[in-house]
Amino acid sequence: MPRIELLPGVSPEACAPRVACDARTPIRRARRRAILQDVLQLTLLAGLDWLFLHWPAARVPLLGRTDSLALVGALNVMTIAWMWLVRALPRWTARRMATTWCSTERLRFFARERRQ
Numbered sequence: 001m002p003r004i005e006l007l008p009g010v011s012p013e014a015c016a017p018r019v020a021c022d023a024r025t026p027i028r029r030a031r032r033r034a035i036l037q038d039v040l041q042l043t044l045l046a047g048l049d050w051l052f053l054h055w056p057a058a059r060v061p062l063l064g065r066t067d068s069l070a071l072v073g074a075l076n077v078m079t080i081a082w083m084w085l086v087r088a089l090p091r092w093t094a095r096r097m098a099t100t101w102c103s104t105e106r107l108r109f110f111a112r113e114r115r116q
Contacts, residue, residue, distance in 0.1 A: 034087075038083055041079065041083065042083075045076060045079055048072065049072065049076065052068065052069060052072050053069075098110070
């Protein structure tokens with residue numbers, strides 16, 4: 001069967017899309033920076049906990065020792081919840097946006113998310 005030319009220089013075969021921007025390196029760098037930030041925050045939190053547990057005179061001004069320890073415990077819970085929420089909210093937003101995509105794009109997104 002003879003090949004029909006649409007326009008001079010145009011072929012009917014599909015060509016692979018060219019990559020305009022490779023975002024893997026900046027994403028990898030941002031993930032490393034986020035991990036480093038989490039490690040530093042947890043180290044600071046552990047240092048503060050160690051200080052309050054091993055130094056009996058450590059307390060918040062105008063609060064007793066038990067109230068100070070309760071406040072430190074509450075700050076621990078809030079800090080860990082904040083660290084989790086900062087990682088979870090972008091994922092939830094991406095999932096919500098993915099509901100507007102076609103089924104092929106959605107499958108690609110969720111398959112990549114499971115691999116990570």
